Amino acid sequence: MEKVPLRIKLQKGIYVVIDPFVKLLIRLGLTPNAVTMIGFLLNIGVTFIFIEGGEKGHRGDLSYVGWAGALILFAGLFDMLDGQVARLGNMSSSFGALFDSVLDRYSELVMFFGICYYLVAQHYFLSSIFAFVAMIGSMMVSYTRARAEGLGIQCKDGLMQRPERIITIGITAIACGVTAHYIGGDHKWYIPGIKFHVLETMSIFTIPIAILAVLTNITAMKRLADAGKALQARDAAKNGSVQKTALVAALLFTSATLFAGPVKKADAVSHAAIPAAVAFIDPQDTFPVPSGIPNQLFYLQRTSNTNTIVVELNLNSKGQLDESDPVHVFWIRYPEGGMKKELSYIQRVFAYGIKTRKQDDGSYEMHFVSYKKQKLYLRKSPRDNKYRVYTTINQKTAVLNRIFIRIDPGGSFWSPNVIYMELKGHEEGTGKELMERMKP
Structure with a gap:
């Protein structure tokens, strides 16, 4: 303990x-x-x-x-x-x-x-x-x-x-x-x-x-x-990302120039306006995606920074699910080189910890300690018998992949200024992606 x-x-x-x-x-x-x-x-x-x-x-x-x-x-x-x-x-x-x-x-x-x-x-x-x-x-x-x-x-x-x-x-x-x-x-x-x-x-x-x-x-x-x-x-990670973005942009521009032929004067004006579209990219589309975590269930990110909350299966030494504590929640701190770090006591008790309750059918009802309205369910998939987290997205049952929270300045740890919460997942049968934004 x-x-x-x-x-x-x-x-x-x-x-x-x-x-x-x-x-x-x-x-x-x-x-x-x-x-x-x-x-x-x-x-x-x-x-x-x-x-x-x-x-x-x-x-x-x-x-x-x-x-x-x-x-x-x-x-x-x-x-x-x-x-x-x-x-x-x-x-x-x-x-x-x-x-x-x-x-x-x-x-x-x-x-x-x-x-x-x-x-x-x-x-x-x-x-x-x-x-x-x-x-x-x-x-x-x-x-x-x-x-x-x-x-x-x-x-x-x-x-x-x-x-x-x-x-x-x-x-x-x-x-x-x-x-x-x-x-x-x-x-x-x-x-x-x-x-x-x-x-x-x-x-x-x-x-x-x-x-x-x-x-x-x-x-x-x-x-x-x-x-x-x-x-x-x-800053080091950001500079590396900017260099990669600049390289990709240069390659795209070079490819367009080689295959599109001579550029007319009117075309030049049109291409010059293209970078302005970058401002309309949703912030969540620019955040890193956790990878290489075998038992990952879903992850949570916020606009505050790229630090990412990962929720994974909590397996015991025998490789079996720990029924008393079925999920493990931890940070991936991307600004610090992608290091893993456990939640602090306050974060676990008041913010990002997950409460679980075992159901009669062997599944688990779950919710974040800071937001009880969104129910999550950990259960085995009938398709491959692997554990996944299910929730309701756009009134449909979906496998949860990501939660993103848009937080604007002006709040505090206890009362953040949340603009919206975005749930993203997919239908298990069809693989169709589902996404819903809501005001918590």
């Missing part, structure tokens, strides 16, 4: 707790954008607490830090609530995804502004520099991912993503305030033989910020390096 990442376990546990509250917000008529705005306003409140502490508090009074930490966690809760309100309330939108991303950046910036102001006002100058560097790293972690995904490269790995940053700052701020209440805000720890103190109560808050400054920038640099490798591989 695959080990579930701790981050995903915690996320699922939090969803179980907050979902009743989310449903209450939906009944009260709150939209996802309204929830996002509430979270932003709470973060402005965090900044006011830090500014108030910097102006009116003294160096040993860390109660402001504790209260600010509590509000940071409460405001961070709304980062999860807005997404859940959108999903459970069926209110997802492209603008909502953009609005959430922009206000998340503003929320984090105003929070770090408050922290820096407090640290400077209370003469923690070195710690204020670390806080500023942590703010830079936090922005670059988010920006690197957004820019890479805008270029069609997935970029989600690394430590100190936004939830981890908020939890780290919030919990350490609360711990700092609580500790100061019991042992004093100016308590210092010494090491024998060293004249100056090594740690003080405020270190409970400032040391994690220093660690945050380092890890966020490491995460941003790692994402940049990983995205750079993927982009270079894609």
Whole structure:
């Protein structure tokens, strides 16, 4: 059994707790954008607490830090609530995804502004520099991912993503305030033989910020390096494809010139207009077709990039179908040289994983976890006794060969802007190709 990442376990546990509250917000008529705005306003409140502490508090009074930490966690809760309100309330939108991303950046910036102001006002100058560097790293972690995904490269790995940053700052701020209440805000720890103190109560808050400054920038640099490798591989593959296309075009043009005879002036105008037709080629017709996979059933592609989802039979060591898990889903990452890669846990649970249920006749009913409406059926063909996946295309039963999803910019992982889904297959008896486009 695959080990579930701790981050995903915690996320699922939090969803179980907050979902009743989310449903209450939906009944009260709150939209996802309204929830996002509430979270932003709470973060402005965090900044006011830090500014108030910097102006009116003294160096040993860390109660402001504790209260600010509590509000940071409460405001961070709304980062999860807005997404859940959108999903459970069926209110997802492209603008909502953009609005959430922009206000998340503003929320984090105003929070770090408050922290820096407090640290400077209370003469923690070195710690204020670390806080500023942590703010830079936090922005670059988010920006690197957004820019890479805008270029069609997935970029989600690394430590100190936004939830981890908020939890780290919030919990350490609360711990700092609580500790100061019991042992004093100016308590210092010494090491024998060293004249100056090594740690003080405020270190409970400032040391994690220093660690945050380092890890966020490491995460941003790692994402940049990983995205750079993927982009270079894609560009190399694209350049090779362009060279092949140019060679084919040259051969066709040469052949046409040799066999068509002299070209008249009017003909030249007609031929010059031909390249414009290339703009009308459907994107799916330009994507690579997986080959050399003996047990392949069908594959799925999207306009985001040429990375391809392949669904194949899952056979055990004896070459027999694994009845408990009959299909295996994996990536072929063409921009990275055609390497095979397993789905991540999130991709398998929320997007491209396939649920199967065995039927009384020995076949399997299947559907993607992200789209239950399109039923798929895995069963043996009466023609050759081989397993194939069947579905309905244009109201006819067909062997499924390919699914293509047209996604335009403006959506998110949880709510992509899907223009259409195309199913392509063939009638088993006649071999006639069938194709249907639909809005999922």
